[in-house]
Ligand SMILES: Nc1ncnc2c1ncn2[C@@H]1O[C@H](COP(=O)(O)OP(=O)(O)O)[C@@H](O)[C@H]1O
């Protein structure tokens with residue numbers, strides 16, 4: 321009985337998450353194939369997938385680990401540009417999906433390594449300090465990539481931090497052109513790949529949360545002192561969650577970059593980090609289904625408001641404030657709690673008596 | 683016999699009146715402190731604390747409010763680093779270890795102000811306690827393969843067994859923070875026991891309990907010692923409980939040990955009666 325109830329809670333989240341993704345895919349993919357979706361809308365699909373993956377990744381760090389990371393776009397950036405460099409180096413004859421897969425994996429690994437390097441000093445900091453340091457880190461990444469010049473020719477990769485001329489390319493092509501960012505990217509990201517990456521991120525995060533590692537991470541968030549007292553190595557588990565989060569963000573970055581022919585480092589700035597944080601906060605800390613919905617709606621909203629041109633961001637901000645106030649309204653919360661409690665007691669009555677029966681038998 | 687006397691001399695030399703019971707005297711104490719002390723700025727919270735706790739002893743640490751009892755627990759679990767002195771756990775020094783390492787060396791505790799993982803289920807709270815005995819690497823956490831199911835099942839079975847020990851099986855799936863007070867205290871003990879300690883430290887386990895809950899707690903503390911064959915050290919203000927179940931008692935006042943011995947000796951010690959009971963009245967007036 322207990323096992324069943326326990327399973328069903330975990331299963332409910334899983335069904336909600338995977339269900340939403342599968343339904344969305346099942347509806348949109350045939351329409352896309354049949355050309356029923358306008359270019360404007362279809363252009364949003366891959367970025368939405370990438371941002372959903374980013375939000376899932378950030379929810380692991382903020383919602384489950386309880387650490388406010390304000391530099392998450394930095395990991396996305398590293399994944400994006402390492403992915404771009406990777407496909408430029410790969411053989412032209414290679415099929416696009418394979419190239420994309422390799423680029424996403426490389427982007428994830430590099431972002432993960434960076435997560436480790438940054439995580440070691442940062443993870444010991446608490447609360448506000450960690451937030452500020454991650455913020456600074458995101459800006460540093462942006463500025464470094466802004467002055468990177470990378471090109472490729474028959475002799476291999478050429479690096480410079482000064483100018484494109486310093487690369488001394490013999491023919492070949494530019495990959496990264498300083499502030500202009502990556503140029504001439506092969507646009508190999510597809511909606512299918514985006515959906516698969518969302519499913520992968522869901523698989524990793526949902527499984528992780530319901531495991532030994534996830535329990536340790538949640539325990540640290542809930543009560544650090546108690547977690548230490550039962551023998552949990554705080555640094556090790558915080559670092560693990562932080563790195564997993566960074567890897568997923570890097571993968572999202574690679575997917576995102578390969579949806580455009582050019583992309584600049586300033587795309588992944590503080591504003592982007594905050595945007596993702598807004599998705600997470602609105603979707604709910606530790607609430608993955610909510611995060612998926614919030615990301616989708618909030619990403620589409622500004623696009624739908626384009627007709628208001630100058631007032632677009634103003635309306636967006638007002639809607640955001642209204643939604644935040646509504647979801648945090650004490651009375652509304654109370655109402656929701658009462659409704660769900662009613663539903664629960666209705667369903668739970670049988671289970672309860674079953675549980676008591678077990679005790680008297682045992 | 684001679685050997686025994688020698689051992690007794692060697693193993694339990696610290697307090698002039700040892701609080702180690704007879705059945706443990708020929709073994710190394712599970713816990714020893716030597717001249718332990720800590721200062722907070724100018725305040726000496728604990729000083730010259732030298733005690734030894736036997737392997738299956740129920741020991742009491744008493745004293746008026748602010749005497750330094752909780753600080754002693756924080757020292758023993760390396761939450762605070764001592765200013766002076768050493769701590770030996772199972773014959774090994776715990777100097778420069780972290781709190782989680784010390785737990786793995788065999789010391790578990792509960793807290794004066796309950797510290798549960800309030801948003802997690804009761805079962806998961808105990809599973810967190812089992813953390814270091816669950817063999818589940820990160821890959822199997824993520825993939826749910828490579829022994830994930832068997833490790834989770836083993837954890838679940840042991841956690842349920844521990845909950846059953848405290849008659850809490852039927853609460854397994856409740857949110858820990860929603861339990862009544864007494865059940866939260868029991869859960870905290872169950873979680874501490876899940877770490878397979880050699881000694882468990884209980885900080886005011888009877889605080890806020892009614893008489894029937896307190897007598898159930900007394901029974902549970904005895905059962906913990908008997909079933910798990912471990913030492914229990916407890917801080918408690920309920921003198922009835924302390925005098926009933928503790929084999930050795932150490933009395934602290936202003937961070938210093940003012941008496942040590944069996945319940946009978948403590949009860950009749952004039953210093954204790956004067957310092958402790960006098961203070962207690964004061965403290966009660968404060969509250
Ligand atoms: N972290 C700390 N910093 C400063 N003083 C402390 C700290 N912890 C405890 N103390 C002081 O040490 C003394 C003993 O406190 P405590 O061990 O909590 O007493 P008890 O548990 O016996 O009631 C008190 O005077 C308290 O203010």
Ligand SMILES: [Mg+2]
Nearest residue numbers: 751752753794
């Ligand atoms: Mg205390």
